[in-house]
Amino acid sequence: xxxxxxxxxxxxxxxxxxxxxxxxxxxxxxxxxxxxxxxxxxxxxxxxxxxxxxxxxxxxxxxxxxxxxxxxxxxxxxxxxxxxxxxxxxxxxxxxxxxxxxxxxxxxxxxxxx
Amino acid sequence: xxxxxxxxxxxxxxxxxxxxxxxxxxxxxxxxxxxxxxxxxxxxxxxxxxxxxxxxxxxxxxxxxxxxxxxxxxxxxxxxxxxxxxxxxxxxxxxxxxxxxxxxxxxx
Numbered sequence: 683x684x685x686x687x688x689x690x691x692x693x694x695x696x697x698x699x700x701x702x703x704x705x706x707x708x709x710x711x712x713x714x715x716x717x718x719x720x721x722x723x724x725x726x727x728x729x730x731x732x733x734x735x736x737x738x739x740x741x742x743x744x745x746x747x748x749x750x751x752x753x754x755x756x757x758x759x760x761x762x763x764x765x766x767x768x769x770x771x772x773x774x775x776x777x778x779x780x781x782x783x784x785x786x787x788x789x790x791x792x793x794x795x796x
Numbered sequence: 797x798x799x800x801x802x803x804x805x806x807x808x809x810x811x812x813x814x815x816x817x818x819x820x821x822x823x824x825x826x827x828x829x830x831x832x833x834x835x836x837x838x839x840x841x842x843x844x845x846x847x848x849x850x851x852x853x854x855x856x857x858x859x860x861x862x863x864x865x866x867x868x869x870x871x872x873x874x875x876x877x878x879x880x881x882x883x884x885x886x887x888x889x890x891x892x893x894x895x896x897x898x899x900x901x902x903x904x
Contacts, residue, residue: 686838715891715892724894727892730889730890731890781888785890
């Protein structure tokens with residue numbers, strides 16, 4: 683089985699722009715979660731989608747949004763980019779998103795804001 | 797709120813045993829997970845404890861005490877490739893709350 687695939691791997695943007703990141707989960711996995719990782723704040727939960735519905739949301743401003751398609755692929759969007767949005771964005775998938783199921787992470791998208 | 801505390805750094809020598817502790821505060825308990833992340837890589841799942849006691853997976857073991865809100869990851873027969881960051885995490889419905897991570901440095 684192919685793992686979780688995130689595209690692009692690297693991205694450079696400037697302040698005020700917007701960006702869309704893509705995540706393809708493991709086949710058969712219906713839960714897709716997004717995390718932001720920075721040296722200062724560590725790994726922080728952004729949101730989780732299950733069957734095309736946002737089921738859980740972290741404490742991020744409304745500039746951060748996402749969606750999930752019928753094939754479970756997910757995208758996240760960040761609008762009006764700020765310098766502080768520079769981070770590694772990780773996507774993880776699991777079958778149902780329950781606590782006893784491990785989350786499988788992609789290699790992430792490293793976003794740099796100039 | 798929910799929080800997980802773990803040491804920021806641990807150093808050990810090749811072949812030794814190391815224990816990484818994690819204490820947590822949560823509003824509801826859904827088990828404690830452990831993930832490993834090498835520099836520049838993706839976090840990978842190591843272990844999960846829902847009940848008190850020890851779970852063993854090869855050289856790695858994880859322990860949980862729900863009454864003490866405490867768990868640990870035990871790494872035996874350390875190898876150089878075990879140098880990485882280790883995170884304890886808690887959560888449900890696809891939402892994991894992570895500790896700040898423990899950087900393990902294995903020295904020859």
